[in-house]
Amino acid sequence: MQTGTLTSNWEQDRLVLAASGRWDLASAPKLQSQMRDPAQGRRQVDVRIDLSSLAALDTTGAILLDRLIGRLEADGHKVSLNGGRQDLLTLLEDVRGAIADKAPPAPAARPVPFALADRIGRATIGMWQDILSMLNFLGLVTVTALRVLRSPGRLRLRPLFFHLEQVGLNAMPIVGLLSFLIGVVLAYQGADQLRRFGAEIYVVNLLGIGVLREIGILMTSIIVAGRSGSAFTAQIGTMKVNQEVDAMRTLGLDPVEMLVLPRMLALLIALPLIGFFANVVALAGGAVMAYVYLDINFVQFTRQLQIAVNTTTLFVGLVKAPVFAVVIALVGCYEGLRVSGSAESVGLLTTRSVVVSIFLVIVLDAAFSVLFSYIGI
Template sequence: MTVNVNWRGASPFRCSAPWTRNVQTGTITSAWEENQFVLAAAGRWDIASAERLGPQLRNRGPDRKGVPVCLDLSGLTALDTAGALLLDRLIRRLREQGHVVAVVGARADLCALLKDVQRAAAGVASRHQVTVEKGPAFPLADQIGRATIGIWHEMLSMLNFLGLVTVTALRLLREPQRIRLKPLFFHLEQVGLNSLPIVGLLSFLIGIVLAYQGADQLRRFGAEIYVVNLLGIGVLREIGILMTSIIVAGRSGSAFTAQIGTMKVNQEVDAMRTLGLDPVEMLVLPRMLALIIALPLVGFFANVVALAGGAVMAYAYLDINFVQFARQLQVAVSTTTLFVGLVKAPIFAAVIALVGCYQGLRVSGSAESVGLLTTRSVVVSIFLVIVLDAAFSVLFSYIGI
C-alpha cells in the first residue's frame, strides 16, 4: 500500500520537530506531542546506517492502537534506496497496526525517491501475494467439465486448421506448378513402400487368426466352407482397411508429428515464414497428398495378404485347397465389397495426416513437447479412424450396401 507523502510541512494534523537538523549519522527519535506520536528521522539514512537503524525501527511506535503518527523527515540530510526502504517498512508496519501516518518535511528529491521505493515494494508484494482459493465442491465434475471444454477448444482449433489446409490446397489446384513433386514422391516411399513389410506381416497373421476362430465355431455345424465367406467379407469390408489405418497412424502419423515438431524446436518453421514460405504448403500438403494416394494401395495389399493368410490356415486346418478357397471367395464377395472397404481409405488418410501435421505445428519448442504431442497424435488419429469407420458402417447399412 503506497503512502501519500506530503513534504514542505503539509499534514492533516499539527506536527512540530524541535530536534537538531545538522546530524550526520542517521537517527530516529520519538516523542509525544499533544495527542499524536511524533517520529523524527535525521542525519544520513543510507546503506552505512541501515544496519544500525534496522533494529531501532522494529518496535518503534506508540503503544496504543489507532494513535495518529507524524513522521518528520525535515532533519534528513541524505537518503538512498536502503534508507528509503527502511522508512517504507516503518510506514507499512505502523499502518498495519491501525495508525494513521502522516509524512511531513521531506525535500522534493527525497520525497521522489521514497515514492519510487514504495511503488517498487508494492509491486514485489503483489507478485508474491498468495491467494488461497477453495477447491471445487465436486472435484470429479470439475475435472470432467474442464476436460470437456478442452476437447471442444481442440476440435475448434483442428477445424480451423482443416479450413486453412483446404484453402491452401484449392490455391495449389489453381496453380499446379507450385506442387512440390520431390517431397511428394519421398513421402510416398516413406508411408507407402516402406510400410509394406509390417503391414503385410500383421495382415497375414490377422487372416490366420480370423480363419482359425471362424473355423473353430463353424465346424460345430459342419459349415467349414463358410469360413471363406466370413474371412472375405470381414477383411474386405472392415478389418483390412481398419487395421491398415491403425498401423499407418502409429507409424506415419507419429512420424509426421515428430518431424514437424523437431523443425519447430529448431526454429526451421519460423525461418520458412521469415523467407515468405507457407509451412502448410511446404510441410503439410505433400505429406497429406502422399498418404491419400498410398493408403488405398497399402490397404489393397493388406487385404490380399490377409486373405492369403486365411487361405493357408483353411488349407492346413480344414483341408480346403486354394482352388476351393478362390471359388468360394468369388461367390461370397463382389467388387462392391472391395469398394466399400477401399472407399474409406482416402478419408482415413486425410484424417491421419491432418492430425499428425496439426500436432507437429503445435509443438512449443521443447523435446518434451515433441514426445507429448506425438503420443497425442497417435491416440487422436486412431480414435478418429475408429469413429469414422463406425459412421461409415452405419451409413452403408442405411443405404443398403
C-alpha cells in the same frame, strides 16, 4: 566492486539478516547459496532484514529478496524490513508488485462433487476448443490445397515422392506381416466355431467379407496412424523447436504448403494402395490356415471367395481409405504445428497425435458402417 552477501545473527529471539554489497546478477549464484536456510531450521520467529548496508540492487537482486521474504513467510516467520535507500526500496516494491500481479490466484477449495464437475466441464470445453481449432486447420489446409490446385507448379514433387516412399513402400513389410497374421487368426477362430456345424467352407465367406469390408483397411489405418502419423508430428514438431517453421514464415514461405500438403497428398495416394495390399495378404494368410487346418485347397478357397464377395465388398472397404488418410495426416501435422519450444512438448503431442488419430479412425469406421447399412450396401 563489493559482491552481495547475506549474513545472519541472533539478537535474543530475533533473527537479523543483513544484506550488504551489490545484489545484482553477478552476485546471484553466491546469494542463492547463502539463502538456502537462513533461519537454521527454526520455525515462527521474528526476522528483520537489514538493508542499510545494501550498496546496489537490480531486478535480479530484487527477485532474490522477494523469494527470501516469501520463503520465510511460508515457514511461518514474521518478516520486517529495516533501513535501505529509498530508490532501492522503490525498486523492490515494484518488482514484488509485478510478481504478485502475475502470480495466479490460489484456487478455492471445492467439495468433491463440485470438483469433479469442474474437471469434467473444463475437459469438455477443452475438447470443444480442440475440435474448433482442428476444423479451422482443416479449412486452412483446404484453402491452401485449392490455391495449389489452381497453380500446380507450386506443388513440391520431391517431398511428395519422399513421403510416398516413407508412408507407402517402407510401411509394406510391417503392414503385410500383421495383415497375414490377422488373416490366420480370423480363419482359425472362424473355423473353430463353424466346424461344429459342419460349415467349415463358410470360413471363406467370413474371412472375405470381414477383411475386405472392415478389418483390412481399419488395421492398416491404425498401423499407419501409429507409424506415419506420429512421424509427421515428430518431424514438424522438431522443426518448430529448432525454429525452422518460423524461418519459413520469415522467408515468406507457407508452412502448410511446404510441410502439410506433401505429407497429406502422399498419404492420400498411399493408404488405398496399402489397404488393397493388406487385403490380399490377409486373404492369403486365411487361405494358408484354411488349407492347413480345414484341408480347403486354394482352388476351393478362390471359388468360394468369388461366391462370397464382389467388387462392391472391395469398394466398401477401400472407399474409407482416402478419408482415413486425410484424418491421419491432418491430426499428425496439426499436432506437430502446435509444438512449443521444448523437447517434452514434442513427445507429449506425438503421443496425443497417435491417440487422437486412432480414435477418429475407429469413430469414422463405425460411422461408415452405419451409413452403409442404412443405404443397403
